[in-house]
Amino acid sequence: MNGASKWGNLAQYDWTVMSPEFTILGVATLLSLLDLVMNKNSDRRILAWIGFIGILIAGYFVVQNTGQNVVSILNDMYRLDGFANAFKLIFLVGVAFVFLISISYVDEKQNVKHSGEYYYLMLMALLGAMLMASSADLITLFVGLELLSIASYIMVGTRKNHIQSNESAFKYVVSGGIASAVTLYGMSFIYGLTGSTNLYIMAERLSNVFQNGFDFLVYLSFFLMLVGLAFKISAVPYHMWAPDVYQGAPTPITAFLSVVSKAAGFAIILRIFLIIFGNLVNLDMTNGQQSSVLVDTLGLYIAIVAGASMIIGNTLAMRQVNIKRMMAYSGIAQAGYLLVPFATLTVLMFEQTIFYLVAYLLANMGAFAIIMLVNRDRQTEDVKSFAGLYHRAPWMAIAMTFFLLSLAGLPISAGFFGKFYIFMSTIVHSSYWLAGIMLATSVVSYFYYFSVIRQMYMRPGQTEAPLKVPFTIAAVVLVALAGTIAVGIMPDPVLQYIHHNFPLQQMFQASGQ
Amino acid sequence: MSVPITSYLLVALILFCIGLYGALTKRNAVVILLSIELMLNAVNINLVAFAKYGMFPNISGQIFSLFTITVAAAEAAVGLAILISLYRNRNTVRVDEMNLMKR
Numbered sequence: 003m004n005g006a007s008k009w010g011n012l013a014q015y016d017w018t019v020m021s022p023e024f025t026i027l028g029v030a031t032l033l034s035l036l037d038l039v040m041n042k043n044s045d046r047r048i049l050a051w052i053g054f055i056g057i058l059i060a061g062y063f064v065v066q067n068t069g070q071n072v073v074s075i076l077n078d079m080y081r082l083d084g085f086a087n088a089f090k091l092i093f094l095v096g097v098a099f100v101f102l103i104s105i106s107y108v109d110e111k112q113n114v115k116h117s118g119e120y121y122y123l124m125l126m127a128l129l130g131a132m133l134m135a136s137s138a139d140l141i142t143l144f145v146g147l148e149l150l151s152i153a154s155y156i157m158v159g160t161r162k163n164h165i166q167s168n169e170s171a172f173k174y175v176v177s178g179g180i181a182s183a184v185t186l187y188g189m190s191f192i193y194g195l196t197g198s199t200n201l202y203i204m205a206e207r208l209s210n211v212f213q214n215g216f217d218f219l220v221y222l223s224f225f226l227m228l229v230g231l232a233f234k235i236s237a238v239p240y241h242m243w244a245p246d247v248y249q250g251a252p253t254p255i256t257a258f259l260s261v262v263s264k265a266a267g268f269a270i271i272l273r274i275f276l277i278i279f280g281n282l283v284n285l286d287m288t289n290g291q292q293s294s295v296l297v298d299t300l301g302l303y304i305a306i307v308a309g310a311s312m313i314i315g316n317t318l319a320m321r322q323v324n325i326k327r328m329m330a331y332s333g334i335a336q337a338g339y340l341l342v343p344f345a346t347l348t349v350l351m352f353e354q355t356i357f358y359l360v361a362y363l364l365a366n367m368g369a370f371a372i373i374m375l376v377n378r379d380r381q382t383e384d385v386k387s388f389a390g391l392y393h394r395a396p397w398m399a400i401a402m403t404f405f406l407l408s409l410a411g412l413p414i415s416a417g418f419f420g421k422f423y424i425f426m427s428t429i430v431h432s433s434y435w436l437a438g439i440m441l442a443t444s445v446v447s448y449f450y451y452f453s454v455i456r457q458m459y460m461r462p463g464q465t466e467a468p469l470k471v472p473f474t475i476a477a478v479v480l481v482a483l484a485g486t487i488a489v490g491i492m493p494d495p496v497l498q499y500i501h502h503n504f505p506l507q508q509m510f511q512a513s514g515q
Numbered sequence: 516m517s518v519p520i521t522s523y524l525l526v527a528l529i530l531f532c533i534g535l536y537g538a539l540t541k542r543n544a545v546v547i548l549l550s551i552e553l554m555l556n557a558v559n560i561n562l563v564a565f566a567k568y569g570m571f572p573n574i575s576g577q578i579f580s581l582f583t584i585t586v587a588a589a590e591a592a593v594g595l596a597i598l599i600s601l602y603r604n605r606n607t608v609r610v611d612e613m614n615l616m617k618r
Binding site for chain 1: 554571573
């Protein structure tokens with residue numbers, strides 16, 4: 003490259019680092035065109051397989067990018083670092099699972115009328131999530147966030163003749179709209195104080211501004227952004243949408259919202275708050291000592307949000323009879339656990355978060371695959387639909403047991419070590435009240451997870467007929483089960499892999515290091 | 516004579532609060548969508564005011580507000596489309612009648 007291209011600076015950038023995003027964008031465009039030219043009555047499942055292959059290719063590119071130095075293009079509007087790669091792998095694996103579940107769920111005649119749209123909207127949502135993970139500029143972060151949100155609104159309402167689906171989609175749009183307005187209002191103040199949308203320049207200027215009497219505005223924008231972004235992870239100040247939306251959405255979309263959308267929320271929260279507020283210091287006038295604002299002041303509020311999510315999610319889940327509502331409240335509680343490492347901010351914060359997300363991804367995807375299968379077979383979403391599952395499909399019942407144990411955080415499952423590491427971080431940080439809430443609410447969560455297990459093994463079902471398991475569901479359950487048990491037996495290699503390949507320090511480094 | 520930045524911020528704050536109040540209390544679904552637009556427009560006023568009178572005045576606030584306007588339009592379009600399909604099935608735009616889910 004001689005730099006004399008008519009594209010100017012644009013030709014200088016290393017565009018190959020964006021190949022995962024380009025792949026997803028290209029496949030989504032291809033699917034939308036194919037959907038246009040295909041015969042109206044032909045089987046759209048081929049589109050799902052093309053999309054699935056596209057996701058695998060994008061995953062290959064992300065693995066290729068793993069372990070590289072930091073690359074930043076377009077003035078940090080796109081950054082390739084360990085943080086971004088870790089989250090992108092989680093999104094891609096999650097969406098690949100959702101595609102496999104969807105292939106046996108989507109039925110043109112019964113539920114989803116325009117199933118072509120279903121698949122490429124999912125890919126656009128994935129693209130939004132990937133942008134949220136690998137950008138360090140407020141504008142691109144916001145555009146990624148909205149790309150994910152708007153695609154999810156449509157996907158939730160995709161069964162357009164189904165009344166509950168319409169209602170939950172509308173509730174999702176309204177609460178999502180309010181949340182993004184609140185987030186943006188917070189972002190506008192922080193832009194006003196620093197005059198930039200680049201997170202690193204903002205961080206530099208903010209510490210001066212903070213010392214010069216604008217600390218109130220800094221706190222205000224922090225709280226506005228925290229409340230608005232809590233919507234995406236369904237943590238407590240903004241959790242009320244989750245049960246209704248999860249219940250009304252098609253089950254694969256519920257799985258998508260509970261894993262991929264939530265992980266994307268964590269990506270944007272960690273990226274924005276760690277960079278912008280990471281090096282703010284409070285100066286104590288009496289003895290001249292400095293204390294970090296994020297660790298000492300704001301960490302407390304995040305811990306309160308985490309504790310409240312665990313308490314509210316776990317207690318309300320006990321009263322639910324609808325399995326998808328129960329999983330929604332369980333998801334609120336899991337968001338609380340996932341916020342704990344961010345509240346305590348130990349050295350291993352990032353490893354703990356990613357490890358728990360991996361465990362949560364495997365367990366939740368497997369559980370939702372089985373929920374989809376059982377609910378559709380029994381034509382009801384009641385927990386009682388699981389009655390007698392052990393006699394109908396013993397392997398599915400055993401797999402579901404493992405997924406629920408992993409979500410509850412009991413041994414021989416990935417979830418146990420995820421929770422254990424997070425629990426250790428509260429001890430290291432000596433926030434014993436948070437550790438106490440974690441322990442107590444985990445015990446509470448056994449009640450509702452075990453109520454499903456009780457139905458499967460000890461209650462007689464209405465039918466003893468063997469449950470027919472489609473190939474794709476079997477594949478999802480098998481992979482998720484193998485992953486859950488393998489990570490549960492050998493957590494250390496996984497933790498080491500995360501530590502070596504996705505270093506958090508890269509988030510704060512300039513390009514080329 | 517120039518207007519101080521606090522006046523702009525105050526207008527934006529009032530607009531944001533009206534929007535939030537409307538979104539949380541109104542019964543008509545269309546009015547709720549309109550209220551959300553008010554909140555987003557409050558953000559735009561903030562951004563444009565900061566782009567001229569902020570601590571470090573520069574153009575990126577105006578660019579940001581262009582993105583906000585575009586995204587808000589997309590969101591409103593999707594919201595209205597979902598509302599129309601809801602209306603076709605239920606014949607109502609009143610949100611207090613949208614209570615089919617179990618509590």
